[in-house]
Amino acid sequence: MSMMRSISEEAVAWGAPTDEQWRAVCNCDNEADGSFWYAVKTTGIFCRPSCKSRTPKRDHTAVFGSPSEALKAGFRACKRCQPDAAMQPSEAWIDGLIRYIRVHLQEDLSLAALAEVGCSSPWHLHRSFKRQTGLTPQQFVRRERMRLATELLSRSDAPVADIGRQVAMPGAAHFIAMFRRELGCTPAEYRKQIKAIQAGKEKIADE
Ligand SMILES: [Zn+2]
Structure with a gap:
């Protein structure tokens, strides 16, 4: 079975990168990490914007709002930039969630929604977030x-x-x-x- 066939194109609404996102991919901009992830349809792999791997063709690039969405669509995590590292509890994980919150303030940021983005249980997310920032996710969302x-x-x-x-x-x-x-x-x-x-x-x- 080819790699391409395992990726269900119908299952996801492909997000073509915006000009700003595309610039971030071309410049390996680590400031953009956490705000989106990009997948390459021809390789079946997804990356963080900062990944130093070869820049793909723009037509072949799809953008996702979270690593779990890219995984659900059938993409595999790049071994080089480890875009699914958010699944381990760490400072980088919470930092990624903070960036996610800041660019999605107009959307559903309930604890359940954030837990799904962070591939975590709500309870674990709540505790880790509070330990690192001193605020619960909901307090932080409200303040932002x-x-x-x-x-x-x-x-x-x-x-x-x-x-x-x-x-x-x-x-x-x-x-x-x-x-x-x-x-x-x-x-x-x-x-x-x-x-x-x-x-x-x-x-x-x-x-
Ligand atoms: Zn990568």
Whole structure:
């Protein structure tokens, strides 16, 4: 049986690399590790972006959001960059999950979802994460979502409820309560303060 046949093309929606991801692959960019994994359809192998193996043809490259997705699609882990090393408890594993959280803040980041990404049990993930960062995965996710919310609030004039939806908090009341708990003010108050600071700076620049 050929290697290609063991890979069920129908089973996965192939993600073609974006320009940014493709640059990371070509440059073996280790900053991109943990945010995606790339698989080569002609070899049946998947790698981390930083892998030093020969750059594949872009047409033959598919991108996955986690090592488990690539494995499920029938790819084997590269022996050189060991993209499935996330399956062992280690600092690198938690670092990878942190990067994953930061680029997937708008998606499901429940403990169960994170455990699946990290190929771990929820309990083991919870404990390892807390030991390394001092925060539970859920506390960390909340903090990162609020950080993203502050960026969105200062960058746009979108209604507060929309900002909440953009950080995976569809209930406005829940979003406002969570924001206040983390930052000590409501999203609207936060935006007002930021706008006042920005206006002050512009005034100084004009004078
Ligand atoms: Zn590799």
